[in-house]
Amino acid sequence: MRHLLTTDGLGRDEATAVLETADELKRTLLGREVRKLPTLRGRTVVTMFYENSTRTRVSFELAGKWMSADVVNVSAGGSSVGKGESLRDTTLTLSAAGADCVIVRHPASGAPHRLSGWLTDTRTSVVNAGDGMHEHPTQALLDAATLRERLGGIEGRRIAIVGDVLHSRVARSNVHLLATLGAEVVLVAPPTLLPYGVEQWPVTTAFDLDSQLPGVDAVMMLRVQAERMQGGFFPSAREYSIAYGLNEKRLAMLPEHAVVLHPGPMLRGMEIASPVADSPRAAITDQVSNGVHVRMAVLYHLLAGEEL
Amino acid sequence: MAPPRGAAAPAERELLSAGDVARTIARMAHQVIEKTALDGPTGGAGGTDGGTGTPLPPVLLGIPTRGTPLARRLATRIEEFSGVAVPAGALDVTLYRDDLRRKPTRPLEETDVPAGGIDDRVVILVDDVLFSGRTVRSALDALSDHGRPRAVQLAALVDRGHRDLPIRADYVGKNVPTSRTEEVSVLLAETDDRDAVLIRGQ
Numbered sequence: 001m002r003h004l005l006t007t008d009g010l011g012r013d014e015a016t017a018v019l020e021t022a023d024e025l026k027r028t029l030l031g032r033e034v035r036k037l038p039t040l041r042g043r044t045v046v047t048m049f050y051e052n053s054t055r056t057r058v059s060f061e062l063a064g065k066w067m068s069a070d071v072v073n074v075s076a077g078g079s080s081v082g083k084g085e086s087l088r089d090t091t092l093t094l095s096a097a098g099a100d101c102v103i104v105r106h107p108a109s110g111a112p113h114r115l116s117g118w119l120t121d122t123r124t125s126v127v128n129a130g131d132g133m134h135e136h137p138t139q140a141l142l143d144a145a146t147l148r149e150r151l152g153g154i155e156g157r158r159i160a161i162v163g164d165v166l167h168s169r170v171a172r173s174n175v176h177l178l179a180t181l182g183a184e185v186v187l188v189a190p191p192t193l194l195p196y197g198v199e200q201w202p203v204t205t206a207f208d209l210d211s212q213l214p215g216v217d218a219v220m221m222l223r224v225q226a227e228r229m230q231g232g233f234f235p236s237a238r239e240y241s242i243a244y245g246l247n248e249k250r251l252a253m254l255p256e257h258a259v260v261l262h263p264g265p266m267l268r269g270m271e272i273a274s275p276v277a278d279s280p281r282a283a284i285t286d287q288v289s290n291g292v293h294v295r296m297a298v299l300y301h302l303l304a305g306e307e308l
Numbered sequence: 309m310a311p312p313r314g315a316a317a318p319a320e321r322e323l324l325s326a327g328d329v330a331r332t333i334a335r336m337a338h339q340v341i342e343k344t345a346l347d348g349p350t351g352g353a354g355g356t357d358g359g360t361g362t363p364l365p366p367v368l369l370g371i372p373t374r375g376t377p378l379a380r381r382l383a384t385r386i387e388e389f390s391g392v393a394v395p396a397g398a399l400d401v402t403l404y405r406d407d408l409r410r411k412p413t414r415p416l417e418e419t420d421v422p423a424g425g426i427d428d429r430v431v432i433l434v435d436d437v438l439f440s441g442r443t444v445r446s447a448l449d450a451l452s453d454h455g456r457p458r459a460v461q462l463a464a465l466v467d468r469g470h471r472d473l474p475i476r477a478d479y480v481g482k483n484v485p486t487s488r489t490e491e492v493s494v495l496l497a498e499t500d501d502r503d504a505v506l507i508r509g510q
Contacts, residue, residue: 001413017415024416028400034453039403067403300403305413 001301003116003126006135007177015141015180021297022145022290029066029293040069043303046099048090049129050076050106055264055288056129056139060103063295069303072099091115095124100303103127109134109169125302133167133228139263140173142294143220144181146287150259151217155182160212161203162188163222163244163271166195167229170263171222175201188212190244192233209244213253220261221246221271237270247273251281259283323466323484323492324505332481333378336463337385339479340366343461344430346390366430366461368396371447372417374436377498378465382434395422399433399454401446421454431457432478436494438464441475466505468492 001014029035045064049057057073064071074094076082081090087106094102102124104112109132116126130136147154159178165171165187178185179202187194187205194205206212213219224240234240246260254260260272260282268274277284324332340346344366370379376398383396400417408414433447444462451460463479468486482505486492490509497503 021416024400024419028403028416028419032454036453037403038449039408301413304408306409306411 005112005128007137007140007173012180018297022293025296026293037067040067043069043100045069045101046072046094047103048074059291060295062292095122101125103129105129106131108132135173136169137173139170140177142291145290145294146283157217158184159218160186160216161220164193164224165189166193167225168222218259246276251276320508323507326503329503336479341390346392365392365394366432368432369399370434372400375434377496379434397422401450404446404449426455426457428458430459432461434463436465437492438467441471441473444475
């Protein structure tokens with residue numbers, strides 16, 4: 001693997017290899033006092049975040065550090081970006097300074113793809129840590145790792161992705177990856193929050209949440225992304241919450257074994273009720289801890305092997 | 309390891325038959341019992357339980373792929389011969405290798421350290437073939453991240469020589485003089501459907 005830009009086109013074997021590596025990393029680090037592996041000693045990883053993030057940046061940073069890579073964090077605020085440097089120049093600068101891997105989050109869809117194009121003459125790998133409304137592949141991989149762990153597998157499972165699909169890069173990455181891994185995906189959202197062209201995705205769609213709940217193995221709740229919404233996508237937050245929020249009554253409608261996922265940050269009381277988020281059925285903290293192992297696995301597959 | 313496709317099949321010779329493999333493992337089990345004094349009056353010098361002072365048996369850790377079933381078989385034999393149950397597990401060394409960047413990305417193998425851990429115990433690393441010693445070096449590094457054993461010993465079914473590092477085995481099934489170009493492969497029923505040790509090449 002040279003870059004990780006999308007889950008669209010990520011092969012089943014490749015995705016499974018990353019997930020299996022993550023499983024083994026989790027097992028090997030379990031209960032250790034020293035959570036440090038020498039695997040990426042001497043490699044340099046730069047995180048470049050042009051958008052706010054807590055869990056993703058921390059997770060990548062820990063992943064790199066636990067594998068002994070040198071991790072440098074660049075944020076748009078404190079860098080030359082504020083002086084007007086272009087994305088291309090920043091990228092080439094970081095690569096020239098010796099970055100083996102650039103992890104980028106950017107508000108513009110397709111930015112990581114552009115980066116990878118500018119780096120063809122170098123050996124620097126690019127990881128997409130979320131680009132606009134496009135993709136967030138490592139989130140989908142960590143969701144898949146959590147589903148495998150909680151459900152024992154993904155093949156043939158039915159997963160509902162609920163809420164603001166339109167603005168969600170998490171949903172897009174999950175749709176492709178889950179389809180590749182053999183799951184059946186249903187998107188549940190008000191018509192205004194389903195993207196144009198969704199009929200070409202490998203999914204079914206539904207507007208009514210209650211009728212879907214009894215038949216699914218997992219529900220993935222999406223955050224309502226107010227920062228990306230100009231104009232009325234639904235009449236009011238209260239009405240959205242009543243129609244699409246996961247409350248305790250709806251939790252009871254799920255099959256006994258079904259799990260609840262949320263990529264975070266959660267808006268408690270909006271798309272997910274507080275008691276649901278804190279219930280043992282929710283795998284939300286598992287998602288975060290699996291995130292570190294999945295990102296370690298991604299760095300391993302990008303940086304540990306022979307240079308291509 | 310399969311011979312390269314399309315190449316003329318190089319001369320292949322059987323070093324150990326299935327019966328030889330079984331006898332060799334049995335002999336190694338006896339050596340472990342003797343060296344760690346498992347049959348002695350104290351019941352073993354594999355470390356002591358800090359709380360009670362009770363002696364503990366050694367921990368066998370196989371290096372995947374084939375070291376893992378070998379460690380299990382060795383543990384079974386040791387228990388059969390001495391009556392002492394010996395914990396067996398697996399220690400993957402991939403993340404500690406010094407040649408990761410010379411090969412395509414390797415998949416990770418299973419790591420399974422027995423529940424009691426390895427602190428203050430005698431750990432016996434088990435591998436199929438001892439060659440350059442680099443795998444064992446990686447294993448020693450991996451081991452130190454899992455705890456602090458009282459002592460580490462090494463068991464190998466086949467020692468084929470050509471060490472790159474100052475490493476030697478405490479228990480050797482069979483010493484085989486080889487040339488560097490030859491290939492020694494251990495087959496085990498658990499991974500290859502039959503037991504044998506083969507040598508191939510000039």
